[in-house]
Amino acid sequence: MALLEVRDLHVRVEEREILHGLDLTVNPGEVHAIMGPNGSGKSTLSHVIAGKPGYEVTEGQILFRGEDLLAMEPDERAAKGVFLAFQYPVEIPGVATMNFLRTALNAQRKARGEEELDTPSFLKTVREVAKSLNIPQDMLRRGVNVGFSGGEKKRNEVLQMALFQPSLCILDEMDSGLDIDALRIAADGVNALRSPDRAMVVITHYQRLLNYIVPDVVHVMSRGRVVKSGDKELALELEASGYAQFEDAA
């Protein structure tokens, strides 16, 4: 069974249709890249999969392991294993990162009927993952993302991914605002999480990120649809020729 199946998805935001019949099938173990120009609907797709309010699905469906994802609250989706790494992770003053991580992890475990993680194992896991991502301990004591640089915010997203162990990771423009070193650290963290049970959807405007996270499938989105799919060579082709050809095709 496909992990994620998006069928004929039509989505409106305030009376304007953004996605016009999008199809996408992602199997466990696969890494898909979704590329496309600004305004093609890439981020809308990621938001709808995660359950962000404000989007109206007028037609089509999204199945996650065969279940109707659109019928679930955002927190139910998270507990089922859907993870969105935000393009712009928010700052939450007054909520210490460590407290946030523990609350979120335990909420997901509780929703799945699992025991809460005991404090020593939790701390040990967080410290190990943080170390591998070059995240200093004092960052974990600060408010969530408060005073973090762009790179630190993205690494904090990868930290959560590693901690929650989701089965579907959607990375929304992970490369935006990152210099090459920060990008490498974040990408290494993502690559470490690749596994036969887990799929990733990497949304990006630029091919650059795909040098670090090499996809199995590349899709080109334009004007609310997937207009072409291929292997990683397609990304290189796009880098050379640009999106203009697809704008016309759509």
Added chain:
Amino acid sequence: MNLVLAKTDTGRAADNVFTAARDRLPGAGPVADARAQAFAAYERVGLPHRRIEEWKYTDLRALVRDVLAPADRPDAAALARAKAALAREAAGEAAKLVLVDGAFAPDLSDLAALGEGVSVKPLRDVLENGANPAASDLLLTSVTDPMLSLNAAMVTDGVLVTIADGKTLDRPIQVVHVATASGTAAYTRSHLQLGKGSRATLVESFVGAEGATAYQVNDAVILWIGDGAELSHLRLMTDADDAVNISSAIITAGAKARLNMFNMTGGGVVSRYQGFVTLAGEGTDLSINGINLLKGRQHGDTTLVVDHAVPHCTSRENFRAVVDDRGHSVFQGRIIVRPDAQKTDGKMMTRALLLSDEAEADNKPELEIFADDVSCGHGATSGALDDSLLFYLRARGLSEKEAQALLIQAFLGEAIEQIADDDLRDFVSGKAERWLEARR
């Protein structure tokens, strides 16, 4: 139309209540005269209403209507119910001074725990002692306010606490006001005097015993902080959901004193905490903070006047309100800087979080500055929880209520973290957490 007919119903009701109660109120001679004068002062205004500027947002004539008679002195059954309520209010190792339905209850209090350098007297004893010429002064304050006048007219008891110069209290003093009676009022007044260089922690708690409903509390506390003294003050009001609580604090601080104060309003259907702080000696630091947690149809008003009477004092005010359902939160803060009070540093920040469309918050900050070399400021915001933060937390697995609770805790934390004492801070955090849990 004659004058008697022109009186409002409210005015007549209070008149009857005072006339009926005056013979059983403690104190004769000058004390009784002071009561009569105070009642006359109250009657000139009656219950404050919206046309009185200071009470604009808390119209007691519309919200309360009646002035209730003082409760009878508690009997054994009432004291037993008060004792059960006290067990829930234990603030760490505090030595308790307990007032039940407006009467000091020595058997429920920890007088022996206070040790040397601290004296405690029930106000009633002092008022009844005709030999003390200063007794009637205990009913006077520098502040003119109708509810404070009503308090002076009707007061039945309270505690007079004196802390000797240089004394450091090793345990907090907790004055606990417990209501057991329904449909009556407690009028209490307490004086706390901190000697020079002394250090103390004072907790004031207001609670209702099981089954106490529709009661009123009118309390006044008069604090004198000596030069170089340090006071941590925490007030926690969690009266019954249909109770009325009007409390006034009149605080005067000497030089080089440190005051760290916090108020939590988390009960009552109508409440007002009005604080009048005068910084009367140079080099004093005041930090006064608080939270209002309101739901249902609760109306909670915090009104503060901080008077910088001398140079070189610092004041910080940080207030947060969380308002759900049809709750109504009011914050009025006035900073006065007298002409001589150069180098004053006074800042005030108030923020309200509205959790429902029908919740309301009114913020009224005022600066009255008569000196030219000062640094003063204020800020006020009100709004809903940030949707983008809520979605982020929900996308990480938190339910809507859990996500809200985490953000509300963070919001309140900005005020709660100002509490200097670790135990008191944890105590307040726990109270706030329980309030949030009850919402889930």
